[in-house]
Amino acid sequence: MKKLVSLLLVMMMATMLFAACAKDEPAETEPAKTEETKKEETKKEEPAKEVEAMVLRLAETHPGDYPTTLGDMEFARLVEEKTDGRIKVEVYHSKQLGEEKDVIEQVQFGAIDFTRVSVGPMTEFSPELAVVALPYIYASADHMWEVLNSKIGDDFLSGLESSNFVGLGWYDGGARSFYNSVRPVKTLEDLEGLKFRVMQSEMMVDMVEALGASPTPMAYGEVYSSIQTNVIDGAENNWPSYDTSSHFEVAQYYTLDEHLRVPEILIASKIVMDKVSAEDLALIKEAALESQMVQRELWAEKEAVSEAKIREAGNEIYELPAEEKAKFAAAMAPVWEKHAAGYENIINAIQAMAK
Ligand code: GTR
Numbered sequence: 185m186k187k188l189v190s191l192l193l194v195m196m197m198a199t200m201l202f203a204a205c206a207k208d209e210p211a212e213t214e215p216a217k218t219e220e221t222k223k224e225e226t227k228k229e230e231p232a233k234e235v236e237a238m239v240l241r242l243a244e245t246h247p248g249d250y251p252t253t254l255g256d257m258e259f260a261r262l263v264e265e266k267t268d269g270r271i272k273v274e275v276y277h278s279k280q281l282g283e284e285k286d287v288i289e290q291v292q293f294g295a296i297d298f299t300r301v302s303v304g305p306m307t308e309f310s311p312e313l314a315v316v317a318l319p320y321i322y323a324s325a326d327h328m329w330e331v332l333n334s335k336i337g338d339d340f341l342s343g344l345e346s347s348n349f350v351g352l353g354w355y356d357g358g359a360r361s362f363y364n365s366v367r368p369v370k371t372l373e374d375l376e377g378l379k380f381r382v383m384q385s386e387m388m389v390d391m392v393e394a395l396g397a398s399p400t401p402m403a404y405g406e407v408y409s410s411i412q413t414n415v416i417d418g419a420e421n422n423w424p425s426y427d428t429s430s431h432f433e434v435a436q437y438y439t440l441d442e443h444l445r446v447p448e449i450l451i452a453s454k455i456v457m458d459k460v461s462a463e464d465l466a467l468i469k470e471a472a473l474e475s476q477m478v479q480r481e482l483w484a485e486k487e488a489v490s491e492a493k494i495r496e497a498g499n500e501i502y503e504l505p506a507e508e509k510a511k512f513a514a515a516m517a518p519v520w521e522k523h524a525a526g527y528e529n530i531i532n533a534i535q536a537m538a539k
Contacts, residue, residue: 364418
């Protein structure tokens with residue numbers, strides 16, 4: 185009986201082995217391939233020659249997980265998707281390509297293709313942009329968004345062409361307030377004599393002077409050590425920047441005076457965009473607008489997280505009452521006189537949009 189089982193097993197294995205070998209052999213009916221047919225086949229398998237993608241660089245000052253950087257990355261993803269890979273955008277965050285003012289210059293010359301910056305330093309290159317960043321011009325974030333996403337905002341973006349930029353879209357930058365390492369600021373008078381870093385822009389210098397304090401224009405990356413070594417007493421910024429720059433560690437007094445709502449702006453080099461087809465440029469603009477929605481959501485989340493973290497850290501936060509805020513706003517009159525002159529119609533239209 186045992187012998188019979190072994191015999192059966194051997195027979196089964198032999199059959200399986202034969203079947204396996206038979207699979208590898210070409211079917212007898214298939215004609216042998218000539219050299220010609222082989223060549224033809226390899227030709228067909230070769231993929232169509234791909235058009236080389238245009239690889240463009242985007243400069244960003246903030247770290248990789250900051251809301252503007254995440255907005256840039258969404259923009260990059262959308263550009264590649266919408267152009268079917270014809271255009272690829274690489275995001276260089278954390279100042280890898282330099283500080284904002286230098287980056288803007290390079291975008292103007294076409295050495296850098298895109299950047300996301302604050303409108304603050306952009307006013308040096310395109311002075312009319314000061315209008316969308318005037319102290320206390322917006323009644324709220326909603327008011328600002330209504331303006332930026334209206335024809336007024338679009339006109340400011342297209343107006344950038346005369347300075348050799350292509351304005352693509354706006355991102356949220358929240359409200360900016362003063363912080364310092366010396367004393368709590370509860371009144372306008374408390375600002376007197378304090379040395380504040382400002383963005384590299386004449387309007388920002390004028391603004392701090394109008395408040396009776398002393399302005400020092402400086403690159404963002406130098407602020408932390410300048411406060412630490414008492415070169416300056418403080419600076420001004422929104423919650424997420426106060427947090428991620430670690431300025432909150434060296435300047436513990438934060439007064440929520442919300443003197444500015446400076447939009448963030450996404451721009452491209454006109455020299456570079458002139459080499460892109462009109463169809464692709466339209467897709468790039470579309471991508472910028474769509475990425476705005478993502479950035480704004482991430483912004484709101486980050487604002488809340490940063491505020492909670494800084495309050496938790498024990499910083500002294502002072503909410504400026506409305507009456508005192510009105511004094512800050514009134515003190516800004518000379519800034520408006522100088523930087524808003526000639527734009528009265530637009531300003532009236534902006535103010536009429538406040539609810
Ligand atoms: C931030 C802004 C940056 C940069 C910085 C500054 O709020 O997002 O683009 O302008 O402020 O104060 O230099």
